[in-house]
Amino acid sequence: MNDFFSNIDKNTFVHNLEYSKEYEFDRYPTNYKSDINCIDEISLQFFEDQCEYRLNITNSFYVIDFGCSEHTTIYTFKITDNQIELIDRIMAG
Incomplete structure (x- = not known):
């Protein structure tokens, strides 16, 4: 997370209102x-x-006879008075 947040181009984020970066976490379920x-x-x-x-x-991992399978966690939050307020967390996959 530190890498992600430290690499956000603030000018681009302000203009596009979004930023994304690809990684290889190398995390997967057992087997x-x-x-x-x-x-x-x-x-x-x-x-x-x-x-x-x-x-x-x-997070994506390879499943034989299927291909890449994904698990996503989505956090929705606000920042108020320099405090992060978590509104929702959704997990899928």
């Missing part, structure tokens, strides 16, 4: 280790109308 790498991603979006942020963390 799913593979030489085939699947791309993981972290993204941050800002929604002006609600004054909320959404942080998506996607």
